[in-house]
Amino acid sequence: MADLQPIETALEALLKDVNPLDAESIALEAAAGRVLAEAVTAQLDVPPFDNSAMDGYALRAVDAGQWLPVSQRIAAGTPAQALALGSCARIFTGGEIPPGADCVVMQERVEVDGGRALMPADIPAGDNVRRQGRDVKSGAVLLSAGVRLEAAALGHLAGQGITQVNVRRRPRVALLSTGDEIIDPGTPLKPGQLYNSNRPMLKRLLENFGAEVVQLVSVPDNYAQTVALLHQAAEEADVVISTGGVSVGEEDHVKAALEALGQLDMWKLAIRPGKPLALGRLPRKEGSQARFVGLPGNPVSSFVGAWLFLRPLLGAMLVCPALTSLPVVTAKAGFATSTGPREHYMRVTLTFAPSGVTAAAFEDQNSGVLSSCINADALAVIPPNSDIAKNDAIRCLWLAS
Structure with a gap:
């Protein structure tokens, strides 16, 4: 096992000299899931004016406990007038607090008689009032560079009236499936053939x-064609990914083709599943390089390798910190296991309770059992040469995309 490298060494080689992708301006409505290339500064206070947190009556706190005439009605979107002394205003959620008022009482607590309340x-004072700028102050950093634009972030930008954002260009990926025995669904299977489960899984x-x-x-099991297809993929993609073909069999041509075209940075890792994993670079005509990741052909190995x-x-x-590392959860093992000289990444589900987090492992952890990944929400990291007893503390990597 001396030639097997730890995952830390592989990640260091993988992430060395990574160049950030260029920025592009796109419409906010098309920006879901994209990564901000630059910080966005707020141009507006949010909310832009003091407003009511509920349906009720706006008044001066000093007038509490009295019958007050209702001097105006303020719906959301309606400008408010200065509140007359000794009066209250009927107000609705989101309505502007009238100048002079300093609190709102919910309508269920108010007795109404004609035009009085x-x-x-x-x-x-201040009760049920949402103050101007409570959420965002004009001039403050609204979102930092590197933030991934999911639902709340998109709403935050829209609340500023923003319609265009500068985001990182999405990495272009070429996904190559190797092996004559691997065929696409929809084609009748012949003896010795398998349907390609890695392709839709990895694409997603x-x-x-x-x-x-x-x-x-x-990619067929042919060295010359493997070289040609790798070269073609590198010209179009920022990252070239292959599944299968990186082991030591006579029909495994990817490693040799990679070495002939570019450079091999790492091969064979001390992890389970996923030992035969190749990392390298492929040259392009203009002088730049495409990154190469050769995943094992077993579907679980590909699944785990994709996350790691x-x-x-x-x-x-993408210069996105949220994607560069997986969240770590410490859990109690709901199983017992022993490992050999390779670090084991077990597919587990996590249960959260007041007593703590428990990790339950899928019974069959074989690298060909893709069903172990369907309900997995974490990878339990079991160090090499370890004996784990039930209820031992273990480190789990939360599978958060």
Whole structure:
């Protein structure tokens, strides 16, 4: 096992000299999931004026406990007039607090008689008032560079009236499936053939990680064709990913083709699943390089490798800290296991309770059992040469895209 490298060494090689992708300006409505290339500064206070947090009556706190005439009605979107002394205003959620008022009482606490309303006593100033700038102050950093634009962030930008944002260009990825035995669904299986489960699985993961998959290529078990297809993929993609073909079999041509075209940075890792994993670079005509990641052909190995290597690589290209590392959860093992000289990444589900977090492992952890990944929400990291007993504390990587 001396030639097997730890995952830390592999990640260091993978992320060395990664260049951030260029920025582009796109419409906010098309920016879901994209990564901000530059910080955005707020131009407006949010909310832009003091407004009511509920339907009720706006008044001066000193007038609490009295019958007050209702001097105006303020719906959301209606300008408010200065509040007449000794009066209250009927107001609705989001309505502007009228100048002179300093609190709002909810309508359920008010007794109404014609044009008058009886206010309850002891209403504190500021009650049920959403102050101008409570959420955002003009001039403050609204969102930092590197933030991924999900639902709340998109709403935050829209609240400033923003229609265009500068984001990182999505990494272009070529996904190559190797092996004569791997065929696409829809074609009748012949003896010895398997349907390609890696392709749709990895395509979905890559898109969740922020990439644009620009090539889906089947690579035959032929060295010359492997070289040609790798070269073609590198010209179009920022990252070239292959599944299978990186082991030591006579029909595994990817490693040799990579070495002939570019450079091999790392091969064979001390992890389970996923030992035969190749990392390298492929040259382009204009002098730049495409990154190469050769994943094992077993579907679980590809699944685990995508989370451990593809996600941080794409995160580094997008300059997105949230993608470069997975959240860590400490849990109690709901199982017992022993490991050999390789670090084991077990597919587990996490249960949260007042007593703590428990990790339950899928019974069959074989690298060919893709069903172990379907309900997995974390990877339990079991160090090499370890004996884990039930209820031992273990480190889990939360699978958050």
